[in-house]
Amino acid sequence: MKLAIYGYGNLGRGVEAAIGKNPDMELFGIFTRRDPASVHSETGANVFSAGEIFRFKDEIDAVILCGGSATDLPELTPMLAKDFNVIDSFDTHANIPRHFDAVDAAAKAGGKLSLISCGWDPGMFSLNRLYANAILPDGKDYTFWGRGVSQGHSDAIRRIPGVVDARQYTVPIEGVLDAVRSGRQPELTARQKHLRECYVVAAPGADKEAIERAIKTMPNYFADYDTTVTFISEEEMKKNHSALPHGGFVIRTGTSGLHDEHTHRIEYSLTLDSNPEFTAGVLTAFARAIGRMADRGETGCRTVFDIAPADLSPLSREEQRRTML
């Protein structure tokens, strides 16, 4: 199938590499809002200006949108969903219902199929929450993120006056993970689940105490957490903090038996060297499914919950049953 990449940052580059790992996929081209001449693709892919995409309506099987959830995707996905099968990784959990409705209307109007909120959370973590809840209805689940770089929190620190660069690691608290695994089903506050480790490059002469205070008291982002702030040099930032690792855990414990006499634990965990490249792997697998489902005539918007796993695999259903079941 022929895939297009719309937006060419870390995630777009990850999708480009992921397509190369799937022999049944081909990269039609990269669409960028920058000047295409200024964009270099290491694989030698065609680079087009974003607005040109509508010329290729009949040549592209699906478009993977690689923009940000804050401002890009709420506009882009509905805009493209009428003319293309599209897949996005919209991750603002609270706004998913509204985004879904907008994309669903556009896709239905154009007779196309869309998938939103695909990645690892939302995405694979969501799937594991759903499966585990269905299997163990009498239980409690917990999602932990990290250890890994939160781009949103890093950006929030960068907006503080006097900050040149910043990296924020979300760190699950190990002892609490053990308590969750025990099956005791503790009630946990945000502070009890995660630490926030911040590495900050301050401008020369900046008031470091004021920066540290501004971080630690920032509502939503840091005020509800134990937060550490470490000032480092630009060199150290580049040397030790330029990777984008991430990961986390979805754990559900629950009971069974007529008298709740047995306890079970289901745990799913990811340990990722590169958050955007792994997300790209999820996006391409689900793009395969969306292509197949669109070929069967399906239209409208879907989420990972609606996709039969068989449609993700390059193998035929017979091969899947023979080799993976």
Added chain:
Amino acid sequence: MKLAIYGYGNLGRGVEAAIGKNPDMELFGIFTRRDPASVHSETGANVFSAGEIFRFKDEIDAVILCGGSATDLPELTPMLAKDFNVIDSFDTHANIPRHFDAVDAAAKAGGKLSLISCGWDPGMFSLNRLYANAILPDGKDYTFWGRGVSQGHSDAIRRIPGVVDARQYTVPIEGVLDAVRSGRQPELTARQKHLRECYVVAAPGADKEAIERAIKTMPNYFADYDTTVTFISEEEMKKNHSALPHGGFVIRTGTSGLHDEHTHRIEYSLTLDSNPEFTAGVLTAFARAIGRMADRGETGCRTVFDIAPADLSPLSREEQRRTML
């Protein structure tokens, strides 16, 4: 929905308890090949003779088959699949293709829907193998079982002359798990992955050395593994080995990036106090999906790969997106 249980051993009892955890399900009755008058249900469910089930064709939404894979299910599932929506936990991996074809033909002939090989392996472990392979096509996956009781291996020991009772624990080798988690993708033999711990009650005067030799040299079951044999009393067996814990791990590691520069790990693990009761939880969740899909007019045989996760949850799709995505 109204569910029937066909076969009333450990698994059937587990399904009975699992139905009680799902307010949208009701137990229509238990069908047994024993004398129904001799079968006691702790929940007070109706108990019928197996042959009576065809009288209730129009009253049962789905039948959960709780027989064994060796001889029961290859006959039972195709026999019932023509008149009922059926779910089984057929787990002889090598014979799945043949079983699928037989059940598919029967279900299509009767206009009914079936699901085979549902549980945790095959079942949830299979799903995790498939998802992980689709996301990380360039990688390697490993399945470890245990620590837990293998009923098949326990039965094999019980068939040795002089053995009164036996329990076999399959134990994953911890150091090897660490090597797998590292991403180095080792090639592993059966012996390197699992130990087999056997607890045996010998008849008075039995030749224990001969029993131990018979176990350790048994082809397929033990000869390819490091096996320990410990003789214990009947009292100790009853006191310390009457539970049926199990579990295991599905781990896939793989690389991404244009130059394979990043490694990722996906790990799914189960820690189960009761193998049959957890399997029952999986069966009831998938019975919900089969009921819904049958209502939409689907017929034939399915596996867990064919089921959209959304159909497993008692929540509406809107609620799923709002609360779990």
